[in-house]
Amino acid sequence: MLIIALLCVAAIQFLIAQRKNTISELEVRILHETAQAPADVVTAASPPKPQQPGSSSHKPPGETTASTVATGHEAAQAAAQEVFQDTRTNKGEAMFYQKMDDSRVKCDLCFRKCLIPDGKRGFCRNRENRAGTLFSVVYSKPSAVQVDPVEKEPQHHFLPGTQILCLGTAGCNYRCLHCQNWHLSQRSIEEINSYYDLTPEKVIATALERNIPTISFTYNDPISFYEYVYDIAKLAQENGLRILWHSNGSLNPEPLKELLKYTDAVTIDLKGFTDKFYREVSSAELAPVLDNLKTIKQSGVWLEIVNLVIPTYNDDPGDIRRMCAWIRDNLGPDVPVHFSRFGPTYRLAKLPPTPVATLETAYGIAREEGLNYVSLGNVPGHINNSTFCPTCGKRIIHRVHFNILANELTEGHCRFCGHPIPGVWE
Numbered sequence: 106m107l108i109i110a111l112l113c114v115a116a117i118q119f120l121i122a123q124r125k126n127t128i129s130e131l132e133v134r135i136l137h138e139t140a141q142a143p144a145d146v147v148t149a150a151s152p153p154k155p156q157q158p159g160s161s162s163h164k165p166p167g168e169t170t171a172s173t174v175a176t177g178h179e180a181a182q183a184a185a186q187e188v189f190q191d192t193r194t195n196k197g198e199a200m201f202y203q204k205m206d207d208s209r210v211k212c213d214l215c216f217r218k219c220l221i222p223d224g225k226r227g228f229c230r231n232r233e234n235r236a237g238t239l240f241s242v243v244y245s246k247p248s249a250v251q252v253d254p255v256e257k258e259p260q261h262h263f264l265p266g267t268q269i270l271c272l273g274t275a276g277c278n279y280r281c282l283h284c285q286n287w288h289l290s291q292r293s294i295e296e297i298n299s300y301y302d303l304t305p306e307k308v309i310a311t312a313l314e315r316n317i318p319t320i321s322f323t324y325n326d327p328i329s330f331y332e333y334v335y336d337i338a339k340l341a342q343e344n345g346l347r348i349l350w351h352s353n354g355s356l357n358p359e360p361l362k363e364l365l366k367y368t369d370a371v372t373i374d375l376k377g378f379t380d381k382f383y384r385e386v387s388s389a390e391l392a393p394v395l396d397n398l399k400t401i402k403q404s405g406v407w408l409e410i411v412n413l414v415i416p417t418y419n420d421d422p423g424d425i426r427r428m429c430a431w432i433r434d435n436l437g438p439d440v441p442v443h444f445s446r447f448g449p450t451y452r453l454a455k456l457p458p459t460p461v462a463t464l465e466t467a468y469g470i471a472r473e474e475g476l477n478y479v480s481l482g483n484v485p486g487h488i489n490n491s492t493f494c495p496t497c498g499k500r501i502i503h504r505v506h507f508n509i510l511a512n513e514l515t516e517g518h519c520r521f522c523g524h525p526i527p528g529v530w531e
């Protein structure tokens with residue numbers, strides 16, 4: 106019996122040992138594959154870096170990049186992340202950031218100036234630190250592509266009645282409680298898990314093939330996909346296309362000025378006129394937006410402003426008056442201002458829509474403060490969808506919602522009295 110028992114114990118030990126060996130071999134094989142195969146992918150995906158102006162991170166040619174020295178598990182992680190990169194052009198490296206002494210990077214693109222640890226992303230969910238190099242994970246990966254009328258941006262003095270090719274991605278550097286596009290802007294690209302593979306060259310070709318004169322960046326904030334916007338804008342200029350972007354206007358001065366070189370028109374959301382509103386509703390700041398509005402106006406790029414009027418949040422007539430006076434004094438009376446109607450959505454879904462009377466009050470205040478081109482949005486059919494000549498008072502662009510019914514401009518002048526109407530008309 107004793108011999109049989111000893112034989113049984115030996116057999117069990119042998120089987121356990123075999124099992125350990127099997128697991129161990131499997132682990133070794135997985136580790137080996139993880140260490141080897143992705144390293145090739147990383148090397149293949151690391152062509153020379155794009156030389157984009159303004160980036161403090163760009164190295165001289167030939168200098169070793171972080172990804173080429175990554176090995177083992179780090180390389181596997183990097184390779185997995187390359188799924189969201191354009192591996193052909195590797196143009197996903199971010200512009201405007203600094204490498205810190207530790208492995209963190211500091212993003213200088215917007216007012217937040219995120220300090221991003223290795224392997225993490227910034228507040229916008231789109232800029233990721235990979236071993237000390239900052240990448241845009243949405244480069245060439247728009248999650249929304251659509252053709253819209255330019256009036257939808259809204260832009261009323263920029264090529265009225267024409268189409269725009271619109272692009273948006275995941276992510277945003279704001280957290281607006283009332284975001285209409287929260288399913289895009291308040292998600293990472295992995296959470297959306299749906300995007301087009303659309304290089305800048307393909308975007309330009311699409312616009313040219315379809316005779317669409319303008320490419321627009323909208324839906325989420327173009328700040329959060331800046332490099333994609335920038336590369337498309339440069340190509341657009343070379344191909345005779347126009348560039349428009351709709352933004353919260355919170356870039357830092359240097360990236361703003363760089364992008365304006367390749368921009369034809371900008372729509373800025375001036376979301377309110379108090380720090381409290383910006384802090385509590387958008388998790389943001391008012392001051393950078395006001396500074397940038399002045400910079401855009403001074404640049405000569407065509408500027409229009411939208412103010413979404415939200416009941417009880419930013420509809421105080423005194424604040425609206427102060428905002429209009431600020432626009433008049435700092436940007437001039439000819440910048441078009443759109444008061445837009447709020448509809449219940451996202452985290453403000455329990456609020457009612459803005460009463461039309463509130464919008465009409467805002468319109469009256471803006472005109473009293475001397476603004477020449479004021480209109481109401483999201484109120485289809487309202488008479489103030491249209492544009493009126495500030496001199497003779499005649500309707501010069503008859504608009505119903507996004508549709509142009511009549512355009513009474515002749516070479517940028519009122520057909521009735523000859524008053525010059527500022528804008529981009531051809």
Ligand code: SF4
Nearest residue numbers: 212215218219227229
């Ligand atoms: S662009 Fe994104 S990562 Fe950069 S500072 Fe702004 S929120 Fe942070």
